[in-house]
Amino acid sequence: MAKSALLKSSIAKKYWMAFTGLFLCLFLAGHLAGNLQLLVPNNALNFNKYALFMTTNPAVKILSYVTYLSILFHAVDGFLLTYQNIKARPVGYAKSNPSANSSFSSRNMAVLGTLILVFIVTHMVNFWAKMHFDQNIPLQTITVEVMGQKQELYLMTNDGYMATSQVAKTKEEAAKSGAQVYIKNRTEFYNTQADVKVGEGYKDLYKITVAFFKDPKYGLIATILYVVAMGVLAFHLLHGFQSAFQSIGLNSSTWIPKIKLFGKLFAIIVPILFAIIPVYIHFILK
């Protein structure tokens, strides 16, 4: 009885909502810390190194799977809750005055959450999917001046360099141009003759991000939509953060005011910091 109750009962749904929600708050804080590196000038290499770490480190990988599951569970549980809650009042009121007793955020968590889910999906298509699947992902390069001539070099994970002019995009291209090295599996540099791996490039997530928000056609609208999405997130967190603690049973007169204050600050500061980044890239970054 107790086991099935922990999955199905109305209170169990609260726990799931709270635990996944709080975990996702932690994820937000971590994600923000990573993103803020985009604000540091001339930081492309460090950002890409960080992106490589975040996509390859086994511990981070486990955390990322927990994050995907949390998002899924949070969303499914939310839809289920909302569906049951609508069913719980088959006939509505002719006149109701909800603002007299509850906050806008608390009454619109489902709508706000759905908007956030739409944002997450588009966000993952724009960045995550490129990082994981884009066959033509740009690799980190630097431009150096060699004897008055500008030269573009690939930076490699073993701290080596390779001139971009000497690297072909594919094996076929290398055969045509006679390049010594070609790129295989999106990031690996292979020697054409011996067909052995000679090094690996950094996926240039920095370039993808900057190009996305600086796109002459869609950059502005992308920036605006991103900022709007962060506004939605702020309202969702404004109720969600402190609500999670109530759900797991923490409601003491000493802690609740502190949790509420921290929740409010978190809900306002985190989305603002997220939103500053695309605004900076679109309007300020040269």
Place this chain on the structure above:
Amino acid sequence: MSSAKNININLKIWRQKNAKAKGSMETYKLDNVSTASSFLEMLDQLNEQLINDKKEPVAFDHDCREGICGMCSLYINGRAHGPDTGTTTCQLHMRKFNDGDTIFIEPWRSKAFPVVKDLVVDRSAFDRIQQAGGFVSVNTSGRTMDANAIPIPKEDADKSFMAAACIGCGACVATCKNGSAMLFVGAKVSQYALLPQGKVEATQRVLNMVRQMDEEGFGNCTNTGACEVECPKGISLENIARMNREYLKASLK
């Protein structure tokens, strides 16, 4: 009562012949309502007018009219028990309204509280939740221990008493956008959970009461806090948190 005056009001009231019939909002005009009368006295006055006009009077629940029995209900102008806080409908007075006002009066709306007639709803779902675990077993063999012989911290006793102030009127369910009964169940669970007498059945109590609550078709709590604001007895959200704790403890046992 020198400040009392008479006002003329318009009423929009939910009329529904019986549980199966389809109801609708009907409009009535009521003149010369004393602002000194209570809201329910105003409805009595309307019913006299309807009876004189050979029409069916409006059915509504009421009993003690002193704000302690939990029998009266009514969703008045979009608020459970009307515009006042900490007040049942029977303790709401017409001085809160102005001449020419249109007042909406609707029954509690919840799948678990089906309309019986007009403004009367069936709240027996609350009784069944209570029967599922809202009690303590007491040895009545003749050697019953005096309740006051068990020392209880003052703070716990106070909190328990405040939870026990719940009159089971159902305003929490009516006002909750989700039609959730968690403030009621939270109060009933807390009232016992805080006392040593309630510890014996604590595990089964919370599991059974929550199961019954879910079976009755009440919605899920999303912590909007509307229930706490509209509760005529000021039952705190703290009680829902306590129930959440008790439920977690009981589930892991």
